[in-house]
Amino acid sequence: MRPAVIKRLHARIAAIPAEEIARQYKILTEGQISRELLTILVYFISALMAPPSIVSICATVDFTAKWISFRQMKGLVPANNPLRYLGTLTSVVLSQGCYASSLAHVYQSPLPLAMPFAAGCLSMALFQLTTIRVVHRPYAIVGFGATFAAALWGVVMESLNRSGSVALVLSVIALIAAAYFIYTILHSNHVLHAQVVRERETARAAERTKAKFLARMSHELRTPLNAILGLSHSEMVQAKDPVSVERMRNVTDAARGLAVILDEILDMSAIEAGHLPIRPTPCIPAREIKTAAELYRPLFEARGLHFILEVSPDLSIQVLLDGQRLRQCLSNLLSNALKYTPSGGVTLQAGLGSDGRIQIAVSDTGLGIPLEEADRIFQPFQRGASTQPGTGLGLPISRAIARAMGGDLELVAGGAGGGVGARFLLTIGCAVDAAAATTTVPTSPPLPQTTTPIRVLIVDDIATNRLVARIHLQLLGAATEEAASGEEALELIRNNPPDLVFLDMNMPGLDGLDTLRLIRKLPTRAARVAVVAMTADATDAHRRRYLDAGLDGYLAKPLTPESVSEIVARFAPRA
Numbered sequence: 001m002r003p004a005v006i007k008r009l010h011a012r013i014a015a016i017p018a019e020e021i022a023r024q025y026k027i028l029t030e031g032q033i034s035r036e037l038l039t040i041l042v043y044f045i046s047a048l049m050a051p052p053s054i055v056s057i058c059a060t061v062d063f064t065a066k067w068i069s070f071r072q073m074k075g076l077v078p079a080n081n082p083l084r085y086l087g088t089l090t091s092v093v094l095s096q097g098c099y100a101s102s103l104a105h106v107y108q109s110p111l112p113l114a115m116p117f118a119a120g121c122l123s124m125a126l127f128q129l130t131t132i133r134v135v136h137r138p139y140a141i142v143g144f145g146a147t148f149a150a151a152l153w154g155v156v157m158e159s160l161n162r163s164g165s166v167a168l169v170l171s172v173i174a175l176i177a178a179a180y181f182i183y184t185i186l187h188s189n190h191v192l193h194a195q196v197v198r199e200r201e202t203a204r205a206a207e208r209t210k211a212k213f214l215a216r217m218s219h220e221l222r223t224p225l226n227a228i229l230g231l232s233h234s235e236m237v238q239a240k241d242p243v244s245v246e247r248m249r250n251v252t253d254a255a256r257g258l259a260v261i262l263d264e265i266l267d268m269s270a271i272e273a274g275h276l277p278i279r280p281t282p283c284i285p286a287r288e289i290k291t292a293a294e295l296y297r298p299l300f301e302a303r304g305l306h307f308i309l310e311v312s313p314d315l316s317i318q319v320l321l322d323g324q325r326l327r328q329c330l331s332n333l334l335s336n337a338l339k340y341t342p343s344g345g346v347t348l349q350a351g352l353g354s355d356g357r358i359q360i361a362v363s364d365t366g367l368g369i370p371l372e373e374a375d376r377i378f379q380p381f382q383r384g385a386s387t388q389p390g391t392g393l394g395l396p397i398s399r400a401i402a403r404a405m406g407g408d409l410e411l412v413a414g415g416a417g418g419g420v421g422a423r424f425l426l427t428i429g430c431a432v433d434a435a436a437a438t439t440t441v442p443t444s445p446p447l448p449q450t451t452t453p454i455r456v457l458i459v460d461d462i463a464t465n466r467l468v469a470r471i472h473l474q475l476l477g478a479a480t481e482e483a484a485s486g487e488e489a490l491e492l493i494r495n496n497p498p499d500l501v502f503l504d505m506n507m508p509g510l511d512g513l514d515t516l517r518l519i520r521k522l523p524t525r526a527a528r529v530a531v532v533a534m535t536a537d538a539t540d541a542h543r544r545r546y547l548d549a550g551l552d553g554y555l556a557k558p559l560t561p562e563s564v565s566e567i568v569a570r571f572a573p574r575a
Contacts, residue, residue: 013086014079016136021085023197024136025073036063042121043102049114050105058102065094089142097146099125104154122151207272214269215539218262219506222536223462225262226558229255230468233561237475259558264393266539268380271400277540278404283323285315285358285430289350292330299338305345312351315358319430325401326358326428329409332394333362333424340422341366357407358430363423374411398426405429453479454572459489459515460504460534465557469502469534472564486510490518497526500571502555505535505546513549520550530571534559 039062047055069091078085100122107118125147232255236248270276293309300307330348337346344365353359369377380396399409406429411422456478458469466482473480481498483489487510493501501519505512512533520527532553533546543554553567 013082016078058098062098065091096143100147100150107154229558288323292327308347314352321430329398337364358428360426455498457498486515502534
């Protein structure tokens with residue numbers, strides 16, 4: 001019989017989730033100092049009403065049991081150490097029992113305020129057990145049992161000493177009724193809490209599933225998109241027929257639009273999950289603003305719109321901020337201005353505010369947005385009155401980015417020149433890089449001059465991806481080699497190390513990370529070759545994983561002339 005009982009007890013303990021114990025420990029540690037100070041005060045007052053020696057013993061055992069309980073509970077996995085778990089329950093019984101016993105002695109004191117004081121303190125203890133400490137029901141039950149037993153003993157002794165048998169019976173009945181009522185509260189609270197925990201875990205699981213789906217969807221779409229964007233761009237550059245050029249431009253624009261949508265969906269998912277990646281680096285705000293703005297000047301001119309760009313010299317210093325995210329916000333604002341401005345023009349004014357934050361105003365003479373709709377347009381998937389394509393994610397993402405960077409994005413009254421249109425005010429927090437506070441913006445950031453063309457090895461198991469990378473690199477004057485597998489790449493690097501390797505991360509056989517590890521084990525010169533991840537894994541988690549693994553750079557598919565040019569500029573041999 002006994003072995004069977006022990007076996008069933010062990011099974012019950014093994015089924016207790018370690019996460020539940022961790023939550024219980026966290027709840028008990030929150031506000032612990034104030035709770036223990038209150039307990040000390042209760043013991044001090046109790047010593048004035050009950051035998052001090054008894055109160056002292058109860059206090060010593062109580063605090064010792066609490067200390068042991070906390071040490072045993074931290075990091076406890078019941079399935080791995082059932083005896084340690086039982087030890088925590090024993091400590092709870094001793095702690096609550098001694099606390100209640102001290103108050104039971106106070107309850108029997110003839111002093112005028114002793115009885116209400118003891119009853120009040122016991123009620124507080126029972127309230128805590130049934131509400132605050134209800135995460136793990138066994139802890140609450142054993143603590144409640146110890147407290148109730150001590151309270152029952154105190155009532156019995158007081159009734160026998162002073163009130164007689166009738167009062168004793170009535171007191172016990174009332175106490176049992178109260179105990180039953182309290183236990184039902186304890187049980188219902190525990191059930192409710194367990195339901196909340198389950199629903200929270202279900203929501204988290206759904207969030208993880210959604211994130212995995214979006215990451216997978218993004219990966220699968222980026223590979224063919226890389227081919228469409230790369231080949232169409234190549235055809236557009238080489239085409240001489242204006243009609244063909246226009247057709248390829250339309251294909252390229254459509255592919256870029258799809259790439260933007262993929263990025264926006266991933267960003268929105270990160271925002272909803274509460275971890276939008278912001279990576280501050282030393283950069284010059286004026287340069288970032290001008291780079292983003294000048295990309296749109298030809299588009300405005302093609303629509304017959306004038307474009308005014310005013311950047312204060314205050315922004316020609318080097319600061320710490322995420323330049324890529326800043327350009328993303330500006331691109332969204334300028335893209336919106338282009339969509340919603342049929343005539344007139346757009347003005348971008350940037351400067352440093354009195355609070356040290358970057359302030360950028362984008363104004364247009366377009367359709368305008370009523371201020372009462374300001375909240376609506378910053379909600380996901382909400383768009384203005386236009387037939388232009390779009391997801392309605394640009395403004396919400398831009399506001400989230402701005403707030404993550406210590407600023408904000410707001411719609412303010414009036415368009416360009418104070419007339420009809422829309423005016424958005426973007427503020428971005430930044431920290432001045434004291435080491436380069438006087439750095440000025442160069443007129444243009446050209447590619448470094450090289451004595452010989454940069455040699456790039458393109459490693460990808462898909463021939464179309466290698467072709468796209470080769471086209472982009474050759475347009476930059478780079479010399480290229482290709483490998484269809486990690487094994488082939490290792491052989492080429494060993495025999496004639498290139499200046500740079502574009503390495504796909506998802507290849508059969510040796511994948512990207514395995515290939516990288518073997519590259520670093522090659523002879524010295526080959527082992528030091530710069531390796532850049534060229535991948536359709538475009539989430540920030542993937543980026544961090546690859547860079548943490550020792551890759552020198554990260555290049556997300558679909559490849560663009562700008563992204564490839566930036567990588568080549570970083571690793572091209574210097575003159």
